Amino acid sequence: MEASHLEKCANLVPSSYIAQGQQFRTTRSNMVRILLEKQKVPEEGWEEEMIEFLLGELSQLDSNNALGNCGAGEREGRIFSSLVARRNYRLAHGVGRSGDVTAVQPKAIGSSILNKLCTKLMLDMIRFVGARNAKSCIIVPMATGMTLLLCFLALRSLRPNAKYIIWPRIDQKSCFKSMTSSGFEPIIIENKLEGDELRTDVPGILEAIKRVGADNVLCVHSTTSCFAPRVPDRLEEISLICKEHDIPHIVNNAYGLQSSKCMHLLQQASRVGRVDAFVQSCDKNFLVPVGGAIVASFNDDNFLDKVASTYAGRASSAPAIDLLITMLSMGVAGMKRLLAERKENYSYLKQELTKLAAKHEEKLLETNHNPISMAMTLSSLEECNCDVTQLGSMLFTRRLTGARVVPTFAKKEIEGHVFTGYGSHSNHYPHCYVTVAAAIGMKRTECDVIVKCIDKCMTSLKKKKSNAVGQNLTENNETNDVTHLDVISDDVTN
Amino acid sequence: MEASHLEKCANLVPSSYIAQGQQFRTTRSNMVRILLEKQKVPEEGWEEEMIEFLLGELSQLDSNNALGNCGAGEREGRIFSSLVARRNYRLAHGVGRSGDVTAVQPKAIGSSILNKLCTKLMLDMIRFVGARNAKSCIIVPMATGMTLLLCFLALRSLRPNAKYIIWPRIDQKSCFKSMTSSGFEPIIIENKLEGDELRTDVPGILEAIKRVGADNVLCVHSTTSCFAPRVPDRLEEISLICKEHDIPHIVNNAYGLQSSKCMHLLQQASRVGRVDAFVQSCDKNFLVPVGGAIVASFNDDNFLDKVASTYAGRASSAPAIDLLITMLSMGVAGMKRLLAERKENYSYLKQELTKLAAKHEEKLLETNHNPISMAMTLSSLEECNCDVTQLGSMLFTRRLTGARVVPTFAKKEIEGHVFTGYGSHSNHYPHCYVTVAAAIGMKRTECDVIVKCIDKCMTSLKKKKSNAVGQNLTENNETNDVTHLDVISDDVTN
């Protein structure tokens, strides 16, 4: 309530109360003032009402909500359903203008402020989680894959002759499609097996550059966050090569903002070599619904402007709204807590899975470079001739989602390219395994459920198999399971 | 309430009441049943509570909302903020899977049903508004420009050698960028002046095809909805040419779903010739917030599948949610009313602007082929040496948004191409003018405000000019106006 409005209430309640009310009012008013001045994530999260207030106030600055506004165009932000209006805080104009997804809209001042503010808070957040030298970022209302595609399209105009993208293999479909859909030919660099880990074949990258010629390479497309036993790419070495050969370097940091190790890798890479942009998912790092991604950069140059202006047309403001709400609600303190919990869960899950592996005479793969996920072999299942993929569907129907069971033999064709050992990031990984992640937002109790559920399903599978010997029984009690291959294909390709 | 639950209440209230309650319950239950069976927009719109109920029920089918679910992946649909959860109906997984934006997600059964259902209702709506032969459609969570870009990327893999897009000029930035950002070279076909109208130069298209060779043409990119004095393209002729030369034909029908004339054009074109897909905006036709577009097709072939699978990664479910709510809330009856009102507003606005033109000795341009917008010359302003663009900013600061003032001299460079007469869709349109639209959702009273506001501002401008003669006065009372060029650039480029 504006101070002057509260004063008017002095004819309704005693003025001594008004004075007390002004105190309360000022406390809140200051919080908003500081946010708008500093444009940083507040230390402590805001309560929901404050956040809705701010959104409401911004909304009132958009022309479709301006009292007395009249619309003579073809897009005037009218909303038919009051449900839709309410859930979108009556923010109807989206973000950006036709030529630039970060541009300010004259018709939508509030939406524009919201989007800019969200971007500033996001940059603050990115720095806080470890990329201290990050200089700028933009929020793109598309998921990670399409945002990588947008980066590649933006690079095209800068390197019109380039045809190839050099890509250390990561078996995630949208990563691959981001390159083929944008019209480029991926040069797949197979990973090297080091101990149990699958790591970047740096010499392979160099060789590929030499083979096709640096000018013909659009960029190197590397990855930080991935499922064990693959580990984050050797970003330092790659960025050095990129610098040396004057090749752009785009990093897929999909869910790396939650890991200080991933962020450290990026920060280091940017110091010693070339990193043009790193791309991350909003939903995977900030616990918002799917739909947005963040492109960030360590440079002052205008590559991000180029990316923004490659986006043709306006875009949904939903991701920015969800992010702004979440960052204000979380505060720096909330993010700290989440990061700390994640780290603890990672250790705890590792410890418990190690015990489980011992019990089943399996091995928890040693993949210490992977700070988020871990994998346990499934050799004992293979030994008793179980179909390991069946484990995947059993876990799924028991409401354990996201665990990926990876067989050794899968082949998959994507956009004309046949991958061997698909899902394992390798043509011939020596084990089949199950891999699970300790991701941000996970609860400690979930770690326990994971371990118990895998244990139970493995035991059950083996038992059935031994029962079935000589009886030629088909398994009936899993007939309601979602088809194996279907689930697997989800698991391994995301 | 399930029938069996209501029965349990018989120990709380008399059972005769329970029987009455079961009647009420059944009425509503039947509405849902019919919707899911027929998959058509209901004749009468639903009340909001019914819609929220359905969304809530779908939401409960997603794994992140399944009680007892445990998440072991990196994307488990967790939502940090309860505000965000609530506004998204806890639908966190978005739509699509990594390889296909229309694919069903095992983790998100409810979201998947929602998206499929929304698509079915949309197809019903598209047929209802005039494209009776439409066979399929997909909803893409990006605005029109990016969706056109996606179509072009999808075509690339089918026509790997094609480099050109033939494009009858339409001065809307995102249309142009959809082609350049996807890496193609637009061949601009200047419009022909016929009477006051700017119409498609069909021979020019033919000539361009011959010049570059049909195989090198990715597609013809035509437009239906546009600002007068440009009128919808001659779709029949273009589609015949495309058929004959085996060239794909993508139609930008941005806000054409609201016009039976635009839809008739499309329907006819598909009968006689080739239309591969037509793309339209969700917000401009269905009064939802910016963020989604619809690609529709008259064919059974799988071009739409190709488009869907070109999208790399999951996507926001926000557009589908907003559309589903809106279509259910609107009903067929609601859409009918909106279309009828729009038509009446169009006639009324025309009539009133004709009067205004007479008053100011201007002309309402005769652009009968344009069913949505109309333009009035501003010659009298030019004659007294006014800066016509100033009219634009005056209108804007008086809360009349969307009216475009188009001078005759504007030049603009977009992605390296210099457009002459930018905003007028023509190198040398003979008049400067102001153009306004009678768009869906507009109220009758807005027509009056438009006419009054233009009248007042023109009168004021002329008066100031005549006062200023010999006095060398600068105009002060408009100094707070949003900068002229800035607004203009918004107006003319959208």
Place this chain on the structure above:
Amino acid sequence: MEASHLEKCANLVPSSYIAQGQQFRTTRSNMVRILLEKQKVPEEGWEEEMIEFLLGELSQLDSNNALGNCGAGEREGRIFSSLVARRNYRLAHGVGRSGDVTAVQPKAIGSSILNKLCTKLMLDMIRFVGARNAKSCIIVPMATGMTLLLCFLALRSLRPNAKYIIWPRIDQKSCFKSMTSSGFEPIIIENKLEGDELRTDVPGILEAIKRVGADNVLCVHSTTSCFAPRVPDRLEEISLICKEHDIPHIVNNAYGLQSSKCMHLLQQASRVGRVDAFVQSCDKNFLVPVGGAIVASFNDDNFLDKVASTYAGRASSAPAIDLLITMLSMGVAGMKRLLAERKENYSYLKQELTKLAAKHEEKLLETNHNPISMAMTLSSLEECNCDVTQLGSMLFTRRLTGARVVPTFAKKEIEGHVFTGYGSHSNHYPHCYVTVAAAIGMKRTECDVIVKCIDKCMTSLKKKKSNAVGQNLTENNETNDVTHLDVISDDVTN
């Protein structure tokens, strides 16, 4: 958004936009300012967002929402459930203090302002609908009956010896119980039949006063709004008697705010005689949920203060919140529309029921003094030996609620008193009848449904009866109906 906050946004968007935003902001800010200054219902209703904003701002002034507040008492406005918090706008402290339901609470400045403001707007509304001389009012968070009881309790301390309440009979249970529950003995004045109307027996009142002695009379308790064929009491005559004999006069104006005739009666009565207070329902007049009543007065004296201070303890703020929202949302214009529609519906319903009466050889009773409801005889049903109460249950199960079927023979005991002809406000009303109201908020289409539904049910009843003659059939297809007597008892006693 405070002006100074918006200024801070100048580092996010161009300052020319900020200027435009300030305009928008000021428009809204002025609306709030004017409301708080004038404390009158706005001419045009506010949009919902503005209303929620105001509620949110008030809520922030309550100590339970003050950031940094610490509670050391036993009632600190803590709310466990965020659902509950949200639906109550976090207003937890209710209204009033222990000794006075209108008192200001130091702990709840916002709630106190809300309640006071609501009262001021309500007084404005009461004057607008016709009681132009009304001087004050209070909102009591109890329905009409309990509020009448509160008035009687308040009168007790002023007239400690009084034992009787003189009450022109109105067959509504809560009216009767308001007197018996407060410990007084009602002196029932039977109504007089004049034509078809049941009207106040003024000499009967005088006689009663003489019989028991004026000092022993707590008050006269009269009624304006009632179901035909009873008509509003002769308020002028009653108030003259009260003035003359120095007896308080409390008017039950339950749903009379919606009728200019009822309000005129009150206004006149207050001019010529004595009216201490008139009590009306919030839900019946303002279309809010059940739960509140308004006590209003034409006097400056402090009877309302006495009523307020008779209420022991704090009370729910729900009625005040619902009323404030509704009055702001409705505006004076909205109320005008509702009143006009109601009048038209009354005439229309009368006209259609007259036709129906003719068809069934019944009579629409001539009860022109009743401005809201009307009654049609059911003689034809009686003539064919139908159980008229069955008509009531048939209407009810066909989703026609609120129509009262009144037989001539009903007896009912309430608190030891046996009423003859209960429901008809008379010991021996000559007809059985069905009575319906044209109440505020009713839609024109509902008038048609009422007439059709009564027609259909009467026809059906007669037909069954004639079929049943000589066949001794029991009626089966109504077995699911809510028990007759049950419904009747609801209908006639409310």
Place this chain on the structure above:
Amino acid sequence: MEASHLEKCANLVPSSYIAQGQQFRTTRSNMVRILLEKQKVPEEGWEEEMIEFLLGELSQLDSNNALGNCGAGEREGRIFSSLVARRNYRLAHGVGRSGDVTAVQPKAIGSSILNKLCTKLMLDMIRFVGARNAKSCIIVPMATGMTLLLCFLALRSLRPNAKYIIWPRIDQKSCFKSMTSSGFEPIIIENKLEGDELRTDVPGILEAIKRVGADNVLCVHSTTSCFAPRVPDRLEEISLICKEHDIPHIVNNAYGLQSSKCMHLLQQASRVGRVDAFVQSCDKNFLVPVGGAIVASFNDDNFLDKVASTYAGRASSAPAIDLLITMLSMGVAGMKRLLAERKENYSYLKQELTKLAAKHEEKLLETNHNPISMAMTLSSLEECNCDVTQLGSMLFTRRLTGARVVPTFAKKEIEGHVFTGYGSHSNHYPHCYVTVAAAIGMKRTECDVIVKCIDKCMTSLKKKKSNAVGQNLTENNETNDVTHLDVISDDVTN
């Protein structure tokens, strides 16, 4: 989603997914089934969406929400504002019928179920917190004071000659007014000082009964929850006397549900003697907004029915809605946690205040029979001639609410009766003191704030006083404080 509806979705998504969805659905469906069958508070709290679903389903059973319903009465549950509709879940008919606040409404089946269910859950809750033998309860939509008044009115018809209520003094205004407003004369039994505690003068009660005659006594009105140094009444002795003399016994258990000691007292009293009803506040025990109270009984007799039928008219359903939401959201587990935390806070606060007392050379009064609040003397302030009431206003303006500062000299007239030592429950309590409560919902950190804030203010007061000596300075920096007496009066009378 009904099982049959989900089946219909098999033409939208693969049927294996439908099977998975049915599992999810069944889990939730079972929760509702069990609730309706057992009518007990669930062990674990429900998530908000489930609760809103249930409310929505109940709402759809009310006639105003039944599709196709037509209203012919004067109260048809129409709601003007969609904001109001939404916040009340479109439950418009309130609870009860004109003659009975617990009666089922034919027009409002859903509201009726809701109210009955809420009552059943509340009885379960009352038993859980300690009154294991409680037999019935009703929820009354008025706060504690008015509900006590309702009980007294109900007793009147059973004891028509009784004029007196015997009342061990408790200085809470609404308690006193509940007796005077209902028209009875309180016989005040002064408390006895035992150590630091103020306890019931049992012989005084006996003497009073003898003085006026048992038949003339309406009831004894005792209290459990109160502010130290008063302690809960000797319920066992009182109930024995009541049994012996055949006098009703109404217990004000305002916030006693949160204390196992208070509940034990009640349980014991009911075993050995007579307790007709015990009344408690909804807001103080269950952390909902002010507005409701619960009357509970250990007996099967029909006193509660009498209370319910004394309420004249329908009533707001707001308290029942808030309670139902809260109990479902809390679960038994949540209540357990809250009770345990409260107990811990009580001990902790006691410990910290003991330290504070030592520091200021004060004494924490020994009031072990009071399980909720505690008091510290303020002798040192008196000694330096400070106005102790000033401490109250200082605490208040520093956002410490609910702490009561009680001077020794206060006199107050309420309804003609002059209380000496008002606020202290005693004519001559030997100390002035500050009293604070460890109430349910309080956070541990609040305990710390309380102690610090009292410490700081006392120190500051003493310092000012010593500074002021010989300087005759007026205190300026507290001029904005809410007037002392005003706050005090709030503090001590509530």
